[in-house]
Structure formats: C-alpha cells, structure tokens
Amino acid sequence: MAPAERVNTPELLIDLDKVAAGYRAVTAGLPGMTVHYAMKCNPHPEVLAELHGLGCRFEVASAPELDLLTTVGVDPAGVLYSNPVKPVAHIARAHAGGLWRFAFDSEEELDKLAAAAPGAAVFVRLAAHQIRSGVPSEGKFGVDVATATALLLGARDRGLRPFGVAFHVGSQMLLPQAWRAPLRAVAQVMDKLAAEQVMLEMVDVGGGFPARYAGPVPPLPDYAAAISTGLAGLPYDVPVVIEPGRAVVAAAGTLRASVIGTALRHGRRWVHLDVGAFNGLMESLETGNELRFPVTDSRRAGARERCHLTGPTCDSQDTILFDVELSAGLRAGDEVYIGNAGAYTSVYASSFNGFPPPSVRCTRGS
Incomplete structure (x- = not known):
C-alpha cells in the first residue's frame, strides 16, 4: 500500500500495563488517601x-x-x-x-x-x-x-x-x-x-x-x-x-499520527499531521502550546531539524508544538508518535473541518 493510502491514523494506543503502573505509583506516592479516578480524562x-x-x-x-x-x-x-x-x-x-x-x-x-x-x-x-x-x-x-x-x-x-x-x-x-x-x-x-x-x-x-x-x-x-x-x-x-486523572493515565497513551504534508515557511519546516488541536490535542491550544509532549517519528534519522508540528485543519490555531526536533526529511506518509497522550486527548476531540478523532486501541506491554 502506498504511504498516501494509509487510513489507520490517527490512533491512540493505550498500554493497560502502564495504566496499572500509574495507579500503583499514585497510591504508593500518596499513601492514606483514597483514590477516586477522574474518569473525564480518559x-x-x-x-x-x-x-x-x-x-x-x-x-x-x-x-x-x-x-x-x-x-x-x-x-x-x-x-x-x-x-x-x-x-x-x-x-x-x-x-x-x-x-x-x-x-x-x-x-x-x-x-x-x-x-x-x-x-x-x-x-x-x-x-x-x-x-x-x-x-x-x-x-x-x-x-x-x-x-x-x-x-x-x-x-x-x-x-x-x-x-x-x-x-x-x-x-x-x-x-x-x-x-x-x-x-x-x-x-x-x-x-x-x-x-x-x-x-x-x-x-x-x-x-x-x-x-x-x-x-x-x-x-x-x-x-x-x-x-x-x-x-x-x-x-x-x-x-x-x-x-x-492524568497522573494515572497520561504516560499510558501514545498518539500515532501520519504526516499529511510538509512546507518550508519563513525558514522553518512545518509538519502537518492528521491529528491536531481540534481532533485530539486540545490541551495544546489550552496551554498556548506550553504542554510539551515528547515526540518521535518513524524515520528515526540521525539527521535532525527543528519543525513546527501542526494539525490538519485550515484554522491557524490548530498547532500542537513549535520547535520540535524531528528527523530531517519527513514526508507525507511518515508517522509521528506523540507520547504521554493518555489523558484529555480522545475525550476532547471533535470532527472540526471533517477530520475524525483518533480511534482508540488498548494494548499491553507496548
């Protein structure tokens, strides 16, 4: 299948073993306090x-x-x-x-x-x-x-x-x-x-x-x-x-996205993904892009360049992160992996401009 034909992203992968580890870390770190998980976040x-x-x-x-x-x-x-x-x-x-x-x-x-x-x-x-x-x-x-x-x-x-x-x-x-x-x-x-x-x-x-x-x-x-x-x-x-909420589940989630296009504008590479602020990463918008999700990509190239990571819609606010270090030469069809995305991602997502929210798949030991 050609890269441009891939349609199985965006996808939120949730490692249930990491959910369990997050819960145990909270109960151990905050002893004597009864945990009521804030289910709104996931x-x-x-x-x-x-x-x-x-x-x-x-x-x-x-x-x-x-x-x-x-x-x-x-x-x-x-x-x-x-x-x-x-x-x-x-x-x-x-x-x-x-x-x-x-x-x-x-x-x-x-x-x-x-x-x-x-x-x-x-x-x-x-x-x-x-x-x-x-x-x-x-x-x-x-x-x-x-x-x-x-x-x-x-x-x-x-x-x-x-x-x-x-x-x-x-x-x-x-x-x-x-x-x-x-x-x-x-x-x-x-x-x-x-x-x-x-x-x-x-x-x-x-x-x-x-x-x-x-x-x-x-x-x-x-x-x-x-x-x-x-x-x-x-x-x-x-x-x-x-x-x-997020202390329990954030680390368990990885948001898998596809690059839909790149462009050089004002001396900086813009990498457009099929997920953005409106269909999965609303907290980017809420925090003025200050919430710095860890990001990797499928190329894993030794050569790196700083990029602006943005979403698929035509709204200029739909940008996830500025000045992210990624593999040089990213192109449409490559994948980008946004870590610590287990909280407030799929639940905040809309279908603005017709771009769907991430599907969700639970795994173990990923």
Missing part, C-alpha cells in the same frame, strides 16, 4: 475496567459517566459526583442508582439535591487559592469559607447530610505547596461547623497531580508531604480522598 471502558480491577474508586461529572462505570461492574455507592452544578434529571438518576455523595457550591444546587436526592450526603466546593497550574482550570467553581459554612448548615436544614469539603488547585500543578492554603481554609470551615455541632466526614483535595511531559515534575512524595502538613492543621482527623 473514560475508555478497558481503562475503567483495569482500574476497577485494581480496587480504584471513581468520580463522575454526569449520570452518563456513572452509567458507563456500571457497565464495567462499578458499584455507584463508591462513586463521588463531583460536579457542583448538575441537571436535575442526572441527580435523580444517580441517586436512584445508589450514588449518595454529591458536590455543590450554591443555594440553588442544595434545593435541587434536596428535591431529587433526599437525604443524600453533600460536600461543598471551596474556591482554591489561585496558583497557576500547567493547565489552568480553576475559577469557575468554589466559594469562600463563610459561604461554604453557611451552605453546609443550609444542607442540614434541608434534610441533607453535611458530609465534606472539596477543592481543586488546577490541572498539572507543579507546585506541591499549592494545597496548603486551601487546607487552611478547610480547617476554618471545620472549626466553624464544629461550633454548630456539625462534624465532617471527608476532605477531598482534588486532583492536579502532574504527569511528566518533556521536563521533570516534582515527585509524588513531595505532594504527600505538603498535603500532610495541611492536614495536620485540621481540628480533627477526617478521611481524605484525591481525584487524580
């Missing part, structure tokens, strides 16, 4: 089944995500519904299925929960101190200490169970100390609630634990130390949960 059924078999728990943002978990044997009673604002129908469906812990951060959400999930346990979302993460994602949700306290007391008044506090410091957080200020806020909430005879049963310190892309990241024990310091300041012991 909800492939084989990934979920692998994690479920290892004893991992899960968090969801919608009832359809919960439905997918049940197809691989997950008991909804062990799942957290961490989206602070939910459609009423999703709340009712999840509650009827056995899920009993729901996040919230507003009076209106409490009213919805009281009506659609009477007696449920609820945990309030605190706003996290703003420290820039590698993939900024905070600002949309969360309230201050006074509001969080009032909301949990309001939950009790509505017949709901004031259960816990949650926060999220962002995604791909490279500063372990980012957890300290939010945990001081958690301590204040717990103190204020204790004065009202309300004792919490869970602190959810969220996700944000990083994966390694082109450069090193702090080791997980550094995060455990920072979180433990914050937990030591709480007025009483409480179970702690985490919601890792």
Whole structure:
C-alpha cells in the first residue's frame, strides 16, 4: 500500500500495563488517601475496567459517566459526583442508582439535591487559592469559607447530610505547596461547623497531580508531604480522598499520527499531521502550546531539524508544538508518535473541518 493510502491514523494506543503502573505509583506516592479516578480524562471502558480491577474508586461529572462505570461492574455507592452544578434529571438518576455523595457550591444546587436526592450526603466546593497550574482550570467553581459554612448548615436544614469539603488547585500543578492554603481554609470551615455541632466526614483535595511531559515534575512524595502538613492543621482527623486523572493515565497513551504534508515557511519546516488541536490535542491550544509532549517519528534519522508540528485543519490555531526536533526529511506518509497522550486527548476531540478523532486501541506491554 502506498504511504498516501494509509487510513489507520490517527490512533491512540493505550498500554493497560502502564495504566496499572500509574495507579500503583499514585497510591504508593500518596499513601492514606483514597483514590477516586477522574474518569473525564480518559473514560475508555478497558481503562475503567483495569482500574476497577485494581480496587480504584471513581468520580463522575454526569449520570452518563456513572452509567458507563456500571457497565464495567462499578458499584455507584463508591462513586463521588463531583460536579457542583448538575441537571436535575442526572441527580435523580444517580441517586436512584445508589450514588449518595454529591458536590455543590450554591443555594440553588442544595434545593435541587434536596428535591431529587433526599437525604443524600453533600460536600461543598471551596474556591482554591489561585496558583497557576500547567493547565489552568480553576475559577469557575468554589466559594469562600463563610459561604461554604453557611451552605453546609443550609444542607442540614434541608434534610441533607453535611458530609465534606472539596477543592481543586488546577490541572498539572507543579507546585506541591499549592494545597496548603486551601487546607487552611478547610480547617476554618471545620472549626466553624464544629461550633454548630456539625462534624465532617471527608476532605477531598482534588486532583492536579502532574504527569511528566518533556521536563521533570516534582515527585509524588513531595505532594504527600505538603498535603500532610495541611492536614495536620485540621481540628480533627477526617478521611481524605484525591481525584487524580492524568497522573494515572497520561504516560499510558501514545498518539500515532501520519504526516499529511510538509512546507518550508519563513525558514522553518512545518509538519502537518492528521491529528491536531481540534481532533485530539486540545490541551495544546489550552496551554498556548506550553504542554510539551515528547515526540518521535518513524524515520528515526540521525539527521535532525527543528519543525513546527501542526494539525490538519485550515484554522491557524490548530498547532500542537513549535520547535520540535524531528528527523530531517519527513514526508507525507511518515508517522509521528506523540507520547504521554493518555489523558484529555480522545475525550476532547471533535470532527472540526471533517477530520475524525483518533480511534482508540488498548494494548499491553507496548
């Protein structure tokens, strides 16, 4: 078959052995914290089944995500519904299925929960101190200490169970100390609630634990130390949960793409792939091309040149990486392999300009 006729890319290869290794690394590096995998970053059924078999728990943002978990044997009673604002129908469906812990951060959400999930346990979302993460994602949700306290007391008044506090410091957080200020806020909430005879049963310190892309990241024990310091300041012991995503699955994924053409523009080689920001690598766009995926190619030539790696659409924003070192002489039909692509790739993908998202194939030991 001629190179131009190849049609089996883009393809996301997921090594399930590396998924298992990622999960074990997280549990070992962050001991004493119950892992609820953030399934939004990669909800492939084989990934979920692998994690479920290892004893991992899960968090969801919608009832359809919960439905997918049940197809691989997950008991909804062990799942957290961490989206602070939910459609009423999703709340009712999840509650009827056995899920009993729901996040919230507003009076209106409490009213919805009281009506659609009477007696449920609820945990309030605190706003996290703003420290820039590698993939900024905070600002949309969360309230201050006074509001969080009032909301949990309001939950009790509505017949709901004031259960816990949650926060999220962002995604791909490279500063372990980012957890300290939010945990001081958690301590204040717990103190204020204790004065009202309300004792919490869970602190959810969220996700944000990083994966390694082109450069090193702090080791997980550094995060455990920072979180433990914050937990030591709480007025009483409480179970702690985490919601890792990319730290579990990013390293397990390799995005296999084909070169569809190259061009020399303004002294730099542009390499156009059949995958780009809109059909698989949206985080390139989200981070201003600062997320440096490791990249190799099928030529593996000794002669190298720096290239701009871009996607297949006609949108100028559809560029993955600038100044990437690849084999000199890449041509249409060659393949490029984008590493650490197991998180937020296929799930973010659209078919903009008619270019399809990657197919997904799970392997072992690749």
